[in-house]
Amino acid sequence: MSKYFPNVPNIEYAGPKNRDKFTFKYYNPDEVILGKSMREQLKFSMSYWHTLVAGGTDMFGRDTINKNYGYTDVEAHTVAKAEAGFELMNKLDIDYYCFHDVDIAAEGETLSESFKRLDNITLVLKDLQKEHNKKVLWGTSNLFSNPRYMNGAGTSPSFDVFAYAAAELKKAIEITVELGGSGYVFWGGREGYETLLNTDMGREIEHMAILMRLVVDYARKIGFTGDFYIEPKPKEPMKHQYDFDAATSLNFLRQYDLLGDFKLNIEANHATLAGHSFQHELRVAAINGAFGSVDANQGDLLLGWDTDQFPTNVYDTTLAVLEIIRAGGFTNGGLNFDAKTRRSSSSPEDIFLAYIAGMDSFALGLRLAAKIIEDGFLDEFVKERYSSWDADLGAKTEAGNVSLEDLADYAAANEEPVPSSGRQEYLESTLNQIMFS
Amino acid sequence: MSKYFPNVPNIEYAGPKNRDKFTFKYYNPDEVILGKSMREQLKFSMSYWHTLVAGGTDMFGRDTINKNYGYTDVEAHTVAKAEAGFELMNKLDIDYYCFHDVDIAAEGETLSESFKRLDNITLVLKDLQKEHNKKVLWGTSNLFSNPRYMNGAGTSPSFDVFAYAAAELKKAIEITVELGGSGYVFWGGREGYETLLNTDMGREIEHMAILMRLVVDYARKIGFTGDFYIEPKPKEPMKHQYDFDAATSLNFLRQYDLLGDFKLNIEANHATLAGHSFQHELRVAAINGAFGSVDANQGDLLLGWDTDQFPTNVYDTTLAVLEIIRAGGFTNGGLNFDAKTRRSSSSPEDIFLAYIAGMDSFALGLRLAAKIIEDGFLDEFVKERYSSWDADLGAKTEAGNVSLEDLADYAAANEEPVPSSGRQEYLESTLNQIMFS
Amino acid sequence: MSKYFPNVPNIEYAGPKNRDKFTFKYYNPDEVILGKSMREQLKFSMSYWHTLVAGGTDMFGRDTINKNYGYTDVEAHTVAKAEAGFELMNKLDIDYYCFHDVDIAAEGETLSESFKRLDNITLVLKDLQKEHNKKVLWGTSNLFSNPRYMNGAGTSPSFDVFAYAAAELKKAIEITVELGGSGYVFWGGREGYETLLNTDMGREIEHMAILMRLVVDYARKIGFTGDFYIEPKPKEPMKHQYDFDAATSLNFLRQYDLLGDFKLNIEANHATLAGHSFQHELRVAAINGAFGSVDANQGDLLLGWDTDQFPTNVYDTTLAVLEIIRAGGFTNGGLNFDAKTRRSSSSPEDIFLAYIAGMDSFALGLRLAAKIIEDGFLDEFVKERYSSWDADLGAKTEAGNVSLEDLADYAAANEEPVPSSGRQEYLESTLNQIMFS
Amino acid sequence: MSKYFPNVPNIEYAGPKNRDKFTFKYYNPDEVILGKSMREQLKFSMSYWHTLVAGGTDMFGRDTINKNYGYTDVEAHTVAKAEAGFELMNKLDIDYYCFHDVDIAAEGETLSESFKRLDNITLVLKDLQKEHNKKVLWGTSNLFSNPRYMNGAGTSPSFDVFAYAAAELKKAIEITVELGGSGYVFWGGREGYETLLNTDMGREIEHMAILMRLVVDYARKIGFTGDFYIEPKPKEPMKHQYDFDAATSLNFLRQYDLLGDFKLNIEANHATLAGHSFQHELRVAAINGAFGSVDANQGDLLLGWDTDQFPTNVYDTTLAVLEIIRAGGFTNGGLNFDAKTRRSSSSPEDIFLAYIAGMDSFALGLRLAAKIIEDGFLDEFVKERYSSWDADLGAKTEAGNVSLEDLADYAAANEEPVPSSGRQEYLESTLNQIMFS
Secondary structure: OOOOOOOOOOOEEOOOOOOOOOEEOOOOOOOEEOOEEHHHHHOEEEEHHHHHHOOOOEOOEOOOOOOOOOOOOHHHHHHHHHHHHHHHHHHHOOOEEEEEHHHHOOOOOOHHHHHHHHHHHHHHHHHHHHHHOOEEEEEEOOOOOOHHHOOOOOOOOOHHHHHHHHHHHHHHHHHHHHOOOOEEEEOOOOOEEOOHHHOOHHHHHHHHHHHHHHHHHHHHHOOOOOEEEEOOOOOOOOOEEOOOOHHHHHHHHHHOOOOOOEEEEEEHHHHHHOOOOHHHHHHHHHHOOOEEEEEEOEOOOOOEOOOOEOOOOHHHHHHHHHHHHHOOOOOOOOEEEOOOOOOOOOOHHHHHHHHHHHHHHHHHHHHHHHHHHHHOHHHHHHHHHOHHHOOHHHHHHHOOOOOHHHHHHHHHHOOOOOOOOOOHHHHHHHHHHHHHO | OOOOOOOOOOOEEOOOOOOOOOEEOOOOOOOEEOOEEHHHHHOEEEEHHHHHHOOOOEOOEOOOOOOOOOOOOHHHHHHHHHHHHHHHHHHHOOOEEEEEHHHHOOOOOOHHHHHHHHHHHHHHHHHHHHHHOOEEEEEEOOOOOOHHHOOOOOOOOOHHHHHHHHHHHHHHHHHHHHOOOOEEEEOOOOOEEOOHHHOOHHHHHHHHHHHHHHHHHHHHHOOOOOEEEEOOOOOOOOOEEOOOOHHHHHHHHHHOOOOOOEEEEEEHHHHHHOOOOHHHHHHHHHHOOOEEEEEEOEOOOOOEOOOOEOOOOHHHHHHHHHHHHHOOOOOOOOEEEOOOOOOOOOOHHHHHHHHHHHHHHHHHHHHHHHHHHHHOHHHHHHHHHOHHHOOHHHHHHHOOOOOHHHHHHHHHHOOOOOOOOOOHHHHHHHHHHHHHO | OOOOOOOOOOOEEOOOOOOOOOEEOOOOOOOEEOOEEHHHHHOEEEEHHHHHHOOOOEOOEOOOOOOOOOOOOHHHHHHHHHHHHHHHHHHHOOOEEEEEHHHHOOOOOOHHHHHHHHHHHHHHHHHHHHHHOOEEEEEEOOOOOOHHHOOOOOOOOOHHHHHHHHHHHHHHHHHHHHOOOOEEEEOOOOOEEOOHHHOOHHHHHHHHHHHHHHHHHHHHHOOOOOEEEEOOOOOOOOOEEOOOOHHHHHHHHHHOOOOOOEEEEEEHHHHHHOOOOHHHHHHHHHHOOOEEEEEEOEOOOOOEOOOOEOOOOHHHHHHHHHHHHHOOOOOOOOEEEOOOOOOOOOOHHHHHHHHHHHHHHHHHHHHHHHHHHHHOHHHHHHHHHOHHHOOHHHHHHHOOOOOHHHHHHHHHHOOOOOOOOOOHHHHHHHHHHHHHO | OOOOOOOOOOOEEOOOOOOOOOEEOOOOOOOEEOOEEHHHHHOEEEEHHHHHHOOOOEOOEOOOOOOOOOOOOHHHHHHHHHHHHHHHHHHHOOOEEEEEHHHHOOOOOOHHHHHHHHHHHHHHHHHHHHHHOOEEEEEEOOOOOOHHHOOOOOOOOOHHHHHHHHHHHHHHHHHHHHOOOOEEEEOOOOOEEOOHHHOOHHHHHHHHHHHHHHHHHHHHHOOOOOEEEEOOOOOOOOOEEOOOOHHHHHHHHHHOOOOOOEEEEEEHHHHHHOOOOHHHHHHHHHHOOOEEEEEEOEOOOOOEOOOOEOOOOHHHHHHHHHHHHHOOOOOOOOEEEOOOOOOOOOOHHHHHHHHHHHHHHHHHHHHHHHHHHHHOHHHHHHHHHOHHHOOHHHHHHHOOOOOHHHHHHHHHHOOOOOOOOOOHHHHHHHHHHHHHO
16 A cells, blocks of 8 residues: 555664665664563554644644645545545554544534544444554544634533534543544643633533543443543643643642543653643653653653654653653553654655654664663662661651650651762663663 | 831731722721621641742842841741741731741751751740731741752652651651641652653652651651641743642552541642643542642743742632632631742832732732622522433432443434533623623 | 624723723824834734634644635635735734744645735735735745655755745735735744754755845845745744754855845744743844844744643733834834734634733833833843943943953953942843833 | 762773773763763763753652752752762763752852852862862853742842842852862843833843943953853743844844853753754854854754753754854853753663763764864855855955945846755755765
């Protein structure tokens, strides 16, 4: 199948010395690293929207790349887009994809027309999945692009808009189930506010919780056994979004008793927009038992918006993979490239080169994470650093068997404690040595 | 009493036309606004540290103002500092103060020496409080300046450091109770990390929770009936602090079942460092039932560190007071000026001018907030904006009596919903009109 | 004329107590403030693009407001848009407008078709200007939206793109001259880079200078006597733009000897994206003799992109007007509302309410700036602060008549100098008092 | 000589596989890379202040490391500090050092006492330099820590403070000349403002220019043939500093005709605080003919202050070295570690581990930069990208031999130009491949 990208061959592993641009240098799908194939460890996923739909438009300019796949007719284009997606996944040896409802089929004039289009393309996708052995990592509904959602969907001040969102969510979860998706994502791009002057924040958040609860109940009823995810993002498009970061989303999930059904989908660039590192957000998800899935990309820390670049910083991919592995690895989740080619990467080839860049960067990250784990140095350092808690009064304190008076007495009887060096420079230097030698 | 600031008279209300620098233009303590005296509405508090201790040192330069109060001997200086504080509160007609243990008495060489000093000054402060009719808004322990806490106190990797912190906390809560404080604050300046490479975040946070639980239990045992507060701050001094913002702190309090004893102390400049407005953090605290107290200052949004400026932006003070009033006003909490004079405001006079600036800005904010409430325009706008939720299926949805299918059916039966204009520009313009006319 | 906005009356001054939304509360065009009418002091200008073209699209959603003016046919729409603009200016009593070539007439398929459209609409605009007594504040060419400019226009690596930009600039300056514009702006939205990996920065900047020189020479030849402006912006759409801020642009103008023909067009939100206050950038322009014109809007300092909000912060408008007046006021320049209604301000009414908000905020700013100047307090403070330079060795030093040895001798003979308090809090407090009383 | 750091051996090159912490893994001083020894390419320098003076104090805590070198007496301590510095340079095989006047000898009570101390230590340092074959990379005067400079030194509103600064500068340049320094740095930490309300920016900047001119004239008179440097920093300690970034400093140098004597000292963390990458600032310096010297460290892009971390990010060191080499390499300048150990890196060992980390990271950066240059891929890509300018009308345009009309005619005769893909992802991916294979 080479209908849509005739100039691009199947991308195969050729090793780190090979300079052919259409090869993987680090990603060798079936090579086993840390007990699983790279394919299973990384569970790469194509994002339908950035990959097959978006054409480079930004706030100051039009599309630079044509994604009509040879068709202007809506129906034909819809099918061609799907086929192009499967050709791309095949050539890149990607097993999963993620989609919004409006990615796979453009909205119709009415709700029923939209639903009809979704039903049609769902049949096509099911066949394509079967034929090419691909799966849905997660589905979602776009509740932010249509003007009706300009004030929010689940948090819209208008009840009618809220109900409309409910209808779209119902359909989106139905097709996700139909396509065998193992996850469903809530990203609340308009669930927030532009100004507190016109906003009843408490009421809006309560509505959002009600809606999520209704969706969970319905999904479980129709047989969805996968994970729900909140994907935190602090702002953009809104001035403030309610799912600001991992901790904020967890507070919401705890408050409304939704933590049993939800995990987090951590997006690298959203992390940094919230003032956190990617690693940090992964760690927060993990220690709250909510690590779910990953939207992989990279941001530019000198820019204040979501650049969604293909990930190429190997420090970030290495440390992210370390967090993922330490969180137990992926179960229902995976690593979705929520990344777009730069606006000036304007040829179809660039899409493949970008995926190769991202996949190789994570593959190299996995190889280096394995090296770090096998080396043992970092783990050992951390273990040793907290060793005073492993026995005696430390262990008793962790077990909950002391009083404040006990601790005060202990302190009074001791000499001034001297904290040990954190050795940051040495750790960073050793990390370099492991990574670059 | 005019021993320490002989050139500064008692500051009295003289109205907005008066140009004498040593008068209040807006703060008229016993004038009633919205049913309570300004004094009760605002509950101003002096911060012991910035006001009586800090001398202008920054990372690039030494003190510019002398705060030895005429004494170099430790004990005499300790008492003089307290007396100066009460003179200042008297002259400014401030009823409350807040302190860290190390503010009221410098640390000794040993734990027992430090405690002895604290006991001595506590007696002095009790007398001064009685004599001048002043109260403690809240106390706290400085668990971040001493090198022993360089890796954290409650989150130190060293159990001995943790125990030492426990001893200091025990003492700090005891003197807070002794001085009749109505609050106790946890600000975790070193409770965070410099690098994840050496940090077991999950274990550290668990230790922090254990320590807070022990402190609460002990405090309740010795009769403390006030509020505990977490004061969120995202970073500085650490790269990342665990109490990042209101929502993060609430997640922690929920996770460790501490929400019953804790509220939040919202600091304006910490809010903006976390990427939020001051208003936003107050609102988050309120809708989570955790609005407690306020550290009033202002930051500079073009700077990336805590500038702790005296608050003079009247938009911010007005909108903050609106949030405070809508949250029900202060109970145990109050409005503490966690603010320092600029390094180049180098005369003792400047301390008074800065407090006048801050108090007048909040007094004007209160007057304008009252005007906004009495005007009714903003409240009415918000109420109307959500009115579709007040009856019919909207109300039923809020009450939890619908299914996703019900909502989808309703949406299918309706026409395309049209969201109403948010009118941000008109609201901002009307706000100006109310404030400036 | 009330064809396009039939529900909006002429907006007239009604004073600060009036609550009719379609009136000015502070802008009274012919009232004289500081020796000139408000109209002359402020020289308000409508931005063609945000006002007549943009419909609310952002990176995550489609238009929320329809700006087809009743026509889908290109030519008819082009004329209707112009007429709507003049109706709007008339109703708001705005005397000036600013435009990009592509705002007044959408690009054609070819260069010659585009130029033909521009010629046609120029005739229409000339008539409308004459009929309604309106003027062009400045014109410009959009060299950033078309995909051909994705790598830059004057700084494109492709010479053919550079030449194309030259052709468009030639036309844009011709129509600006034809319409009697008193200014011409260069905003280099794509004149920068996405990554240094593929960029020859030195060569690109030299090309930009060559192009500006050619445009200046041609414009002077065809009779343009107005000002050229660079409008600095640090980033967005590009990762880095060469006209980062005022100082960077001035360095470029000095380096390539263009300072004689160029001044700066300072945009409020671009200032803050570059890490500066609006005031700061105005001051830098002024002290370099390059204050030219203003793009008035406001940003959100908690957001990292250009929000282009209508200006409503009265501190900012007051301090900006103070800078403008101290720089001598506008000559060829003026105050262009480079501002767009919020995406959720979705009715045609909102455009007027937003302009009223912006115009009233600057009108109030002008009134308060006048009050500050007449009060004299701030000016006096600053004058006094530097008074040691007004005589003796200070004056001699300013005159260039000392050596380093002279100064060292003087210092050695003197006692330790004691710098005076900067009194920031007192100044801010007094500013409030002047503004709010 | 192993008096001050008895537990630390001489650090020697042991190759990338060696795991002894006290060895270099990448820095092999006399190995030739790109035609020069690593020693000559990198010209490492010790910073006196961070290395020998600062003890870990931050805004929220005291020193964590003792730097008294066994002496409390001022004079003995001054000499011991110098000796410790030379021991450290010897053990690390560092050839250069940089200093502020107050680093080498603490200020005295009077100007003459301070000068006397400087004279004394200068003799000691001269001997140590001779004995150990070390050189001064650059000297400077600390005109920001003493309270007298709280409002600035060269830009102080007080003429007496200005004169005092002149005296200190005169002395500092004298001892720099005496010690054979090849550079002299101006870092204007207080040359800026806290608020524009009290600031005459134009007058202040003019004073700064006058002072620099006087210093240059005096220095040349006494035989200084090295470079003067401005070290840009945007803010901190001041709200705004006049030497904001490279371009701003260049504008100032051009305006006051100082560019002949000055180059720039680019500091990595200052670059990022100004919103630029380190690379960017190096490039700006280079294309303005002002590349001089480097203050090497790294910042944390998620933090808003100068963290001055030892550089360990190998992407940054590699790309910085590439810029340095392309700018022609160092002449009078070098690579000064303006970096401090983390506050919790609290042992003397950590100072060495941190220097090893920084030196190895730049050594690895040099090795990788050489690999990139020898590979040729990146250079070739950029050359090709601009090739349309190398001949025909492109070359004629660069030579200044076209008119705007010529270009417009050319564009009209051509078809629509199609810009070529920027290939960012492919370039980043290939960079990884070169770096990691």
